Amino acid sequence: MTSRRDFLIGGFGAAAAVTVAGRGGVAVAQNTAPAASQQGDIAAAPYVAGTAERSLDIINLFDLEAEAEKLIPRGPFGYISGGAGDQWTLKENVRAFDDWQILPRYLAGVETPDTQTELLGSKVGIPIFVPPMAAHGLAHASAEKGSSKGAGDAGALFCAQTLANTPLEEIAKADPGPKWFQLYYTKDAGVNRELMQRAKSTGCTAIVFTVDLEWAGNREADRRNGFAFPASLPFPNIPNAPTGVSLAELFQIFKRDLTFSDIDFIAKESGLPVVVKGPLTAENAKECIAHGAAAIEVSNHGGRQLDTVPAAIVALPGIVDAVGPDIPVFLDGGVRRGVHVFKALALGARAVAVGRPTLYSLALGGAPGVTSMLQTLTAELQLAMKLAGCAKVDDITRKFVT
CATH class of the missing domain: 3.20.20.70 (Aldolase class I)
Structure with a gap:
């Protein structure tokens, strides 16, 4: 049986499916910023964002956050997704x-x-x-x-x-x-x-x-x-x-x-x-x-x-x-x-x-x-x-x- 996670990866395409291990074991998609940018030096290093151009097979908007986390480096993802205080x-x-x-x-x-x-x-x-x-x-x-x-x-x-x-x-x-x-x-x-x-x-x-x-x-x-x-x-x-x-x-x-x-x-x-x-x-x-x-x-x-x-x-x-x-x-x-x-x-x-x-x-x-x-x-x-x-x-x- 196809798992929910497998379905999402198939729906969003290969960019979300192909990952490599970044520093600290964080999974990072290959078309995102280099692993060094996962650390505190992201401000100084050249930032390389994704370039995928594709329609998405979306079941609901809640699914997007977990898939995007695989592609966006930790610091920028925390900035985008996070809130204040106890949230x-x-x-x-x-x-x-x-x-x-x-x-x-x-x-x-x-x-x-x-x-x-x-x-x-x-x-x-x-x-x-x-x-x-x-x-x-x-x-x-x-x-x-x-x-x-x-x-x-x-x-x-x-x-x-x-x-x-x-x-x-x-x-x-x-x-x-x-x-x-x-x-x-x-x-x-x-x-x-x-x-x-x-x-x-x-x-x-x-x-x-x-x-x-x-x-x-x-x-x-x-x-x-x-x-x-x-x-x-x-x-x-x-x-x-x-x-x-x-x-x-x-x-x-x-x-x-x-x-x-x-x-x-x-x-x-x-x-x-x-x-x-x-x-x-x-x-x-x-x-x-x-x-x-x-x-x-x-x-x-x-x-x-x-x-x-x-x-x-x-x-x-x-x-x-x-x-x-x-x-x-x-x-x-x-x-x-x-x-x-x-x-x-x-x-x-x-x-x-x-x-x-x-x-x-x-x-x-x-x-x-x-x-x-x-x-x-x-x-x-x-x-x-x-x-x-x-x-x-x-x-x-x-x-x-x-």
Whole structure:
């Protein structure tokens, strides 16, 4: 009988199947960084990420993490997969979806559900988008060019980020589809202004302002692994950005005393809608809207910042109710299933973000891998819509969950 592990290896292809023993007995795929990079010298050594370009046979998104761990060196994998402190919030982001149950409406006559929607004026094929995550080059040689193309090919919006390993202009060439730009607010107003204007010129239609990373969280995996961003993976969108440093060292270039006036600055200087990413309370979300935010992205940074804050899905309904029906609210955190997407939409989210699975699927298959992951999640959502009785995304309302 074929084992579950054998099936996964066959589904993901030879790159995941052929491994060699790295230092300390860690299994490393042959097309990833050399074994020396498994140790603390990864920042200085040239970083060699995988180059596989293939569609993936995915049973569910949970399987991706274990397969990606075989390909990504220990330090970078710990950075991508790990959370803060005891990782309670990281785990709760996923688990808390189980506290909501779906209430189907039968005899609704749904045969082909329509997943199309509109996000701040951009028409997209699915209510799922790729959120900002630093250094996609840790997962794959194509970096953000691969992840953005994979998202675009699946009909998803892509959020380009300040800490990309790829210039904004190259990300735009790889994916002509809808895009936003995430801003980490530097101490130099001129740099912030230039970043937003570059993003706007490359077709980004909104600015995502991340407000929960003024200080690096207690990420113990990074400390255990001695992780630092490889010097060979620069951050070209920020002038003179340091390389070969830890996250805490890197964040010394960013402003640490953010205030609501920074939202006003971003809105004025960019001329684009501002999505504030990070609020977890109704009061905080309303304050952001009062100071010029056009939308809220409910997020706890993937459980990577302040441990024991609420799961994103727990915070979502109260924020939706507080800001009212005219303010778009998005959810970022813990989405691994189509029923998770369904529940978030039912609780008022206009769309959901899928973070770590994007990087795992990028590592396993490049742009086609990301497309496969998003298509798998979309197929699960469509099945949930059929079985629950929802013909289109707007039909998914709170009456469908309890």
